Amino acid sequence: MNAFSTDTASCENNQVKMPEKSCSGTCSASALNAPEIIHVAADTDSVRCDGGHGALGHPAVYYRFDEGVDRVICGYCDREFIRSAS
Numbered sequence: 001m002n003a004f005s006t007d008t009a010s011c012e013n014n015q016v017k018m019p020e021k022s023c024s025g026t027c028s029a030s031a032l033n034a035p036e037i038i039h040v041a042a043d044t045d046s047v048r049c050d051g052g053h054g055a056l057g058h059p060a061v062y063y064r065f066d067e068g069v070d071r072v073i074c075g076y077c078d079r080e081f082i083r084s085a086s
């Protein structure tokens with residue numbers, strides 16, 4: 001009984017008092033804020049993005065690489081797609 005109620009109380013305290021501090025190092029919130037960079041083959045004409053996993057998910061969208069432009073940034077999740085010559 002005691003242990004259960006104590007756990008509940010400390011959990012609520014964490015969420016209310018310092019959500020950012022408790023998340024900054026360990027949970028995936030920080031990773032969600034940092035845009036991913038996706039490298040695609042140099043002969044790729046278009047890329048498909050649906051935000052991938054979890055909270056960043058969004059309807060699937062396709063982006064074309066404009067002529068002479070080797071990068072595309074997803075307007076939904078800020079992922080950056082870069083064509084690389086390798």
Ligand SMILES: [Zn+2]
Binds near residue numbers: 058076077078079
């Ligand atoms: Zn996206």
